[in-house]
Amino acid sequence: MxxxxxxxxxxxxxxxxxxxxxxxxxxxxxxxxxxxxxxxxxxVGQKCKLCEKIDTKQRRRTAEVERINRWRREGSKFSASIDRSYEIVRSLDAEIYELGCERQRRLQSI
Incomplete structure (x- = not known):
């Protein structure tokens, strides 16, 4: 003690x-x-490192989604770039989910 x-x-x-x-x-x-x-x-007035990582990945995901929407409005000439951005969004979703699970495990281990 x-x-x-x-x-x-x-x-x-x-x-x-x-x-x-x-x-x-x-x-x-x-x-x-x-x-x-x-x-x-x-x-401490700031978020923990895990929450900072989650926020960073969410901002990157939002930027990719906005990029996809812009390319779609411009026409079908960016189809390869759109497909690649969809893969990036899927991988970011998986990473955000894993970080969220890690945060929940940390909170439950108290």
Whole structure:
């Protein structure tokens, strides 16, 4: 039951911070007992790295969809580019889904 800081992100996720205080159960110098308790919660004004990755991929997906729509309005001369952009959108959807699942796993492991 050693005490650590907790960093709380704007998205609701959190991570452990610096070690702050030993508990009375640990007698070895420089070691922790393995049980972590929160000493202080430090609010962080930005999103976690996982949410930043999700936001970046969603912005890229939106840009690809807008590009596809523009090419469709211009005619059928960009059919190969449209097909390639559809593949990019599908891969981005899969990556966004995997990152969302990873975020859910992290939230459930608390």
């Amino acid at each position: 050693c005490f650590f800081d907790q960093h709380r992100f704007a998205c609701g996720d959190w991570k452990w911070g610096h070690f702050r205080q030993h508990c009375n159960r640990e007698y070895r110098t420089g070691e922790t007992c393995g049980m972590k308790l929160i000493m202080t919660t430090v609010p």
